[in-house]
Amino acid sequence: MLPSPSAHLASTKLFIVLSILTGLVGAFINPLMSYFLVDSLDVPPIYIGLYTISLTISGIVISQWLGSLADKGTSSRKLYLLATAGTVLALVIYSNTQSFIVVLIAGVILMALGNATTPQMLTLGRQWAGNNTVNITQFNARIRACFSFAWMLGPPLGFMLVASVGFSGAFSVAIFFGLLGMLFVTFFVPEQQIDESKQQSTKMQKAPLSFWYLGAAVVMGSTANTMYTSALPLYTLNELKLPSYTPGVLMGIVACIEIPVMLFTTRLSRWVNKKDLMIISFMFGLVFYIGIFNATLFWHFALLQLLNAVFYGLYAGIGLTLMQEQLPQRIGFTSAFYSNGIKIGLMFGSTGAGFIAQFFSxxxxxxxxxxxxxLGVICLLLFSRFKCQESSISPISN
Structure with a gap:
């Protein structure tokens, strides 16, 4: 007997709540770390790069390893609890030390483990969606929209807490959301059964060349977005002398618009191929960045945010599903790969913004x-080309 639509709706809401709780933990921590290292630990700015690169590399290795364990049958639910526990322990250490070395070690071991929280949450949700008659594109779009919603709330609240009660207060709130997420998973999110035949096929399903081009496109999208957002405050305030509220208002505008765009990608994907939607998203991004280069007034920036919202809404709303479709028996691997692609883009984007500003502006x-x-468009075209070649050699429906 199939589960009723009301049961599906209830389970979908569980994962929506879980994605918000998971997103809030990262939204409270990540924007504060550079500020925390320089202001609280009083280290030179170059240490920010050391921490970021070390954490990113360690996090990629750990999250891909945990993703492979999930594909082999290890419970994603338990892996989520383990990863979240790593985040909580790291934040406890951050709140009680003034040593950069201690923070770095805790970051490379514990916070890097915590970086697997999001991929494991995505894997757990995708396993549930695969076991039920659920529109996976719509489900993933809703999950990504919830992350955007969390990032609308987390950063401003985090900085407000730092201003009022210090970094320990902001970290304490992140710890609270982490523990709440662990309790929520423990008592409300059911264990997901994995077909043993699928586990066996996992060993045979290799990532083709087209998959890596798609991954490179995901990295390029994250790089482009991060480079823009990293430079936005300094560009608008220091170089253009726009009002102090400009960066916050612009980020708020794009966040409000990109959420409905993400949710609308489900309908669009019925009429337009997902790969073509990704290409369209990058084209909107290209026009947006050209517009930003020529913008000088506040209203220029405000209007251009519509293009930015369409770019990132389509990119984030469809990217995860498109990647999971390439290796349907390796959801743990693809979810971790997608999340790590975003993180690599964050590293490339923030580093690239500093490099360009150092030598130009x-x-x-x-x-x-x-x-x-x-480059993202080029990677997607290569993905499409090699995907067609691979399908002609071994026609497997994705």
Whole structure:
């Protein structure tokens, strides 16, 4: 007997709540870390790069390893609890030390383990959706929209807490959401059964060349977006002398618009191929970055955010599903790969923004974003080309 639609709706809501709780933990921590290292630990700015690169590399290795364990049958539910526990323990250490070395070690071991929280949540949700008659594109789009919603709330609240009660207060709230997520999973989210035949086929399903081109496109999208957002405050405030509220208002505008765009990608994917939607998203991004390079007034930036919202809404709303479709028997691997692609883009984007600003200006970071968008389109075209070749050799429906 199939579960009733009301049962599906109830389970979908469980994962929506879980995605918000998971997103809030990262939304409270990540925007504060550079500030925390320089202001609280009083280390040189170059240490930010050391921490970021070390954490990113360690996090990629650990999350891909846990993703492979999930594909082999290890409970994603238990892996989620393990990863979240790593985040909580790291934040406890951050709140009680003034040593950069201690923070770095805790970051490379515990916070890197915590970086697997999001991929395991995505894997757990995708396993549930695969076991039920659920529109997976719509389900993933809702999950990604919930992450955007969490990032609308987390950063401003985090900085407000730092201003009022210090970093320990902001970290304590993140710990609270982490523990709440663990309790929520323990008592409300059911264990997901995995077909043993699928586990066996996992060993045979290799990632083809087309998959890596798609992964590179995901990295390029994240790079372009991060390069723009990293430079936005300094460009608008220091170089253009716009009002102090400009960056916050612009980020708020795009966040409000991109959420409905993500949710609308489900309907669009019925009429337009997902790969073509990704290409369209990068084209919107390219036009947006060209516009930003030529913008000088507040209303220019405000209007251009519509293009930015369409770019990132389509990119984030469809990217995860498209990647999971390439290796349907390796959901743990693809979910971790997608999340790590976003993280690599964050590293490339923030580093690239600083490099370009050092030798040119913060205005020219939009040129770097435009180049990343063009590279993203090229990667998607290569993905499409090699996908067709692979299908002609071994026609497997994805």
């Amino acid at each position: 913060f205005k020219h970071t939009s040129v770097g974003s435009a180049i990343a968008a063009i």
